[in-house]
Structures are given as C-alpha cells and as structure tokens.
Amino acid sequence: MDGSDPREVVAGLCRELVERGLSGVLASGNVSCLAGDGRTLAITRSGVSFADTTAANVVTCDVSADRRSAAPRSPGPSIELPLHLATYRACRFGPRAVLHLHSAYSVAVACLDLEALPFVHYHQALLGSESTPFVPYRTPGSPELAELAAAAFERVSTRALVLAHHGCLVAVEDAAAGVALAEVLEDVCRILIQTAGRHRELDADEFPRLAALFQTYGR
Numbered sequence: 001m002d003g004s005d006p007r008e009v010v011a012g013l014c015r016e017l018v019e020r021g022l023s024g025v026l027a028s029g030n031v032s033c034l035a036g037d038g039r040t041l042a043i044t045r046s047g048v049s050f051a052d053t054t055a056a057n058v059v060t061c062d063v064s065a066d067r068r069s070a071a072p073r074s075p076g077p078s079i080e081l082p083l084h085l086a087t088y089r090a091c092r093f094g095p096r097a098v099l100h101l102h103s104a105y106s107v108a109v110a111c112l113d114l115e116a117l118p119f120v121h122y123h124q125a126l127l128g129s130e131s132t133p134f135v136p137y138r139t140p141g142s143p144e145l146a147e148l149a150a151a152a153f154e155r156v157s158t159r160a161l162v163l164a165h166h167g168c169l170v171a172v173e174d175a176a177a178g179v180a181l182a183e184v185l186e187d188v189c190r191i192l193i194q195t196a197g198r199h200r201e202l203d204a205d206e207f208p209r210l211a212a213l214f215q216t217y218g219r
Contacts, residue, residue, distance in 0.1 A: 006042035007058040014050035016179040024102025030078035033097040079141030090150035097175035105189035106168035119202035125214040128158030137164040
C-alpha cells in the first residue's frame with residue numbers, strides 16, 4: 001500500500017463492503033488505514049455511510065498528535081477514531097487497516113452472551129491463533145471502549161474482535177485483505193446464528209493442526 005493515497009484506499013474498502021453486503025442498515029461502521037509513512041491516518045467521516053464515502057470526504061489525521069488535519073470547519077472523523085488509534089497501537093502484528101462493521105450477523109452475534117467465538121474449521125486460522133474474543137459493551141466512541149479493545153488485542157493473538165451489542169472489528173496487515181477477512185468473520189457469525197446456540201466447542205488443541213494444514217492447503 002506504500003505510495004497509495006490512504007483516502008483512496010479507505011474509499012475503495014467502503015465500496016467493497018457495500019458490494020459484499022457488509023454495510024449496516026442504519027449505520028455502516030467506519031474504516032481507516034495508515035499511509036505508507038505510518039504517521040498519517042485516513043478514516044471515514046462522521047455521519048457518512050459506506051455507500052456515500054469517496055476519497056474527497058475521507059478525513060486525515062496525525063496519528064501521533066491524535067488530531068484531525070482537515071480544515072477546521074470541515075466535518076470531523078468518525079466518532080470511533082479513538083477505537084481505531086487504540087487498535088493500531090495495541091495489535092501485536094502492526095496492522096495497516098482497521099474495519100469496524102455493523103454487519104447483520106456480527107451485530108446479531110454481538111448480542112449473545114459469549115466470551116469468545118467458537119472455533120469454526122479453517123476460519124479460525126485466518127482470524128488469529130486464538131479464539132476471537134468479545135469486548136464488553138461500552139458506549140460507542142467512548143475512551144472506555146477503545147481501552148477495552150486495546151486490552152483484548154494485547155491479551156489475545158487475533159485479527160478480530162466482537163464488540164458486545166455493537167458489531168465487530170477487523171485489523172489487517174494489508175488493506176487489500178481487509179474486506180475478505182471481514183467476510184470470513186461475518187461467515188462465522190452467520191454459522192453461529194444458524195446453530196441457534198446449539199454449537200459444540202472444538203478443542204483448542206486442534207487449532208495448531210488446523211493452522212498448519214491451512215498453510216499448505218491447495219499447494
């Protein structure tokens with residue numbers, strides 16, 4: 001992604017999310033990515049749906065200063081800017097893009113009383129080396145939500161979180177893989193809803209074997 005305009009990258013991710021049906025009905029969510037220098041963050045604008053997002057209305061921020069660099073009277077960044085900044089700082093693998101979604105199945109699963117998603121075959125090998133955790137509910141946009149998400153990323157080796165009563169969060173090293181990983185997470189959530197709470201837990205000891213198998217699958 002080095003050399004790419006991060007605003008164009010964010011707008012492109014938003015278009016893909018709409019095309020794949022991962023945009024929420026009432027509120028789409030928010031998307032961000034880092035510029036090649038790692039010092040500038042581009043993030044969707046507050047109150048703008050994914051369908052209406054273009055590079056021209058994506059906001060840029062100085063990561064170190066936590067300040068918006070757009071014109072003073074222009075609309076501000078998503079209220080979830082603290083959540084995105086906390087994710088970039090806390091993730092173990094150094095993400096370059098973060099997608100926070102209100103997709104239908106992720107929101108449905110976020111309303112369940114769970115501490116983590118169950119293992120689902122190859123999906124988990126893509127989402128992380130440990131089961132995807134739930135983050136307790138806090139008001140959207142609040143510092144408390146950002147802090148809890150950061151703590152989860154620091155505690156668990158994962159690329160995704162479920163935000164209780166809210167939606168999901170996906171972090172990726174390569175922005176181009178962001179939508180595909182969001183789709184994987186949404187598929188896990190769909191499967192979980194379809195089991196209507198009757199799922200069985202897969203032994204966590206099986207995960208390393210599945211991960212190794214996935215690395216060589218089809219080669």
